[in-house]
Amino acid sequence: MYQIYPHSFKDSNGDGIGDLPGALSKLDYLQNLGVDVVWFSPLYVSPLKDMGYDIADYYEINPLYGSMDDWQKVCDGLHERGMRLMMDLVVNHCSSENDLFKDSVARKNGKDDWFIWRDAKKDKDGTRCPPNNWGSAFSGSAWEWSDERRQYYLHMFEQTQPDFNWENVDVRTEVHKIMKFWMDKGCDGFRMDVINMISKTPGLPDAPSQNPGDFVGPGQLVFNGPHVHEYLHELNKEVYAKYDPVINVGECPAVTPDAGLKYVARAREELKMIFQFEHTDIDLGPGGKFTPKSWKLTDFKEIMNKWQHVMQDGDGWNSLYLENHDQPRSISRYADDSPEFRDVSARGLAVFHVSLAGTPYIYQGQELGMTNRKEWPLRDCRDVETINYYEDTIEKRSRKTGKTRDEIDMSDVIDQFQKKSRDNARTPMHWNAEKYAGFSTSEPWIPMMNDYEEYNAANQVDKSGSHYEWFKAMLKFRKDNQTLIYGMFESVDQENEKIYAFTRTDKDRKLLIVCNFTSTKVKWTLPKDLSSSRLKLLISSYKDTTEASTTLSLEPRESRIYDLTK
Numbered sequence: 001m002y003q004i005y006p007h008s009f010k011d012s013n014g015d016g017i018g019d020l021p022g023a024l025s026k027l028d029y030l031q032n033l034g035v036d037v038v039w040f041s042p043l044y045v046s047p048l049k050d051m052g053y054d055i056a057d058y059y060e061i062n063p064l065y066g067s068m069d070d071w072q073k074v075c076d077g078l079h080e081r082g083m084r085l086m087m088d089l090v091v092n093h094c095s096s097e098n099d100l101f102k103d104s105v106a107r108k109n110g111k112d113d114w115f116i117w118r119d120a121k122k123d124k125d126g127t128r129c130p131p132n133n134w135g136s137a138f139s140g141s142a143w144e145w146s147d148e149r150r151q152y153y154l155h156m157f158e159q160t161q162p163d164f165n166w167e168n169v170d171v172r173t174e175v176h177k178i179m180k181f182w183m184d185k186g187c188d189g190f191r192m193d194v195i196n197m198i199s200k201t202p203g204l205p206d207a208p209s210q211n212p213g214d215f216v217g218p219g220q221l222v223f224n225g226p227h228v229h230e231y232l233h234e235l236n237k238e239v240y241a242k243y244d245p246v247i248n249v250g251e252c253p254a255v256t257p258d259a260g261l262k263y264v265a266r267a268r269e270e271l272k273m274i275f276q277f278e279h280t281d282i283d284l285g286p287g288g289k290f291t292p293k294s295w296k297l298t299d300f301k302e303i304m305n306k307w308q309h310v311m312q313d314g315d316g317w318n319s320l321y322l323e324n325h326d327q328p329r330s331i332s333r334y335a336d337d338s339p340e341f342r343d344v345s346a347r348g349l350a351v352f353h354v355s356l357a358g359t360p361y362i363y364q365g366q367e368l369g370m371t372n373r374k375e376w377p378l379r380d381c382r383d384v385e386t387i388n389y390y391e392d393t394i395e396k397r398s399r400k401t402g403k404t405r406d407e408i409d410m411s412d413v414i415d416q417f418q419k420k421s422r423d424n425a426r427t428p429m430h431w432n433a434e435k436y437a438g439f440s441t442s443e444p445w446i447p448m449m450n451d452y453e454e455y456n457a458a459n460q461v462d463k464s465g466s467h468y469e470w471f472k473a474m475l476k477f478r479k480d481n482q483t484l485i486y487g488m489f490e491s492v493d494q495e496n497e498k499i500y501a502f503t504r505t506d507k508d509r510k511l512l513i514v515c516n517f518t519s520t521k522v523k524w525t526l527p528k529d530l531s532s533s534r535l536k537l538l539i540s541s542y543k544d545t546t547e548a549s550t551t552l553s554l555e556p557r558e559s560r561i562y563d564l565t566k
């Protein structure tokens, strides 16, 4: 799977914003890489408060990206090349500019009950306040007052992203209709945004809170709610089951492996895959993603290995992602983006990524070895989550200390933006070494990385030893070695803090994958139960290794695959 973030992929008309004709011109690039399915982040009409995850019209393409005709050309172009198209479906919420919401505000056209409306509460002084203490994912209360309707509506994300009331069967029927509309045109399935948030805890009770008066994330009060499986089973029956074959993946923050399996276990007929968040929440600090938390390799292994086991034991299937449009770049987060180790990190991670059980998802630029930007001063930030967090934090600090904005030290926050901001993934794709990296002929909507002259597609496609060619080779290796697709996963030496090793076994072969997750050389001795096997080296992310003994000397960030059978 390959994810395109349309705003930043390829601009065709020089307005600094990626678009569908741009994407159309790059389909050969994707086919050549070995991609089977392309997932587009939202393309629909949107005011772009949350970059298209706020949909104003589910049945039209955003004119910034082109026309329905352009969409059809991309869809057909993918099919002609043997690839499929996965759209992004954002139906936990829409944009407040959507007519569905406007009608609901006005209590018109039977839409009264399509969103989650509640009367105000009154505090001690009789001042109007929100119905509960839930905080939105993008700072502040999760409730917004409508003067017109004289009620609050729930928005788990930005205030212009009202949550649908899925308990209303008309809402669910409308979602089915939207899906069929696109699938009838040739779309092959959907990545379903925060789909485990569609059923909220009845009564919408307050979340437990240390500081009364603060807004707090409601956690399990909004995730994996009492009706979520019923709604997804119904959706499967009404839509997916009528089209064959289909693809889908549900985005599910805050799921444990056991809860996650319930969405994808084959017999339950809900979804094919989910995106879980445990490995991306690994560095989530006590105050949320912009507060730091250190982690050890064994923490990472524990998470990844748990998911591997739960899915294979429970007849489910994993999605495998290390980065996406919401996450920092994987080299910067899980490996080492310093000049010396960046390239070996990219190569080593690619081997790791394709060797786990599940479907690998590549995010645009990952195949070129793109990293986080080195700094994100506030003026460069574009993401609503990032900007709101800054404003919320500076305001809280100012209230607490009585200092003015200029006097407040925000360097810790700016430092965290460099590590975690979603803008890291959203810098324009690097196509060549020309100005604006061949992404556009005019200044892009978001600052470029400054390393594009070296890290770009023109430098890499068909250039032996490049990241693109390495990724391509790894995807091919995976397809040529079915053991990596269907083989059973087993962890090896799980307590090791430097080496991530595991085996994949089917009836014909046993493969051993060994990844050095440090930037130093590491010697690793095979555990006893494996040491009697004969090792045949199949892959090393370094050029000249031939080593095949029971004690291995791994180079910094090196990954290898051995055949243990022959």
Ligand code: TEU
Residues within 6 Å of the ligand: 050, 053, 054, 090, 137, 157, 193, 194, 251, 253, 289, 325, 326, 385, 422
């Ligand atoms: O993301 C859901 C989600 O959990 C993220 O918002 C997460 O809280 C945040 O990105 C962590 O930094 C999906 C989309 O992928 C995201 O782009 C949207 O902003 C969000 O839903 C709302 O639609």
Ligand code: CA
Residues within 6 Å of the ligand: 011, 012, 013, 014, 015, 016, 017, 018, 019, 064
């Ligand atoms: Ca454009």
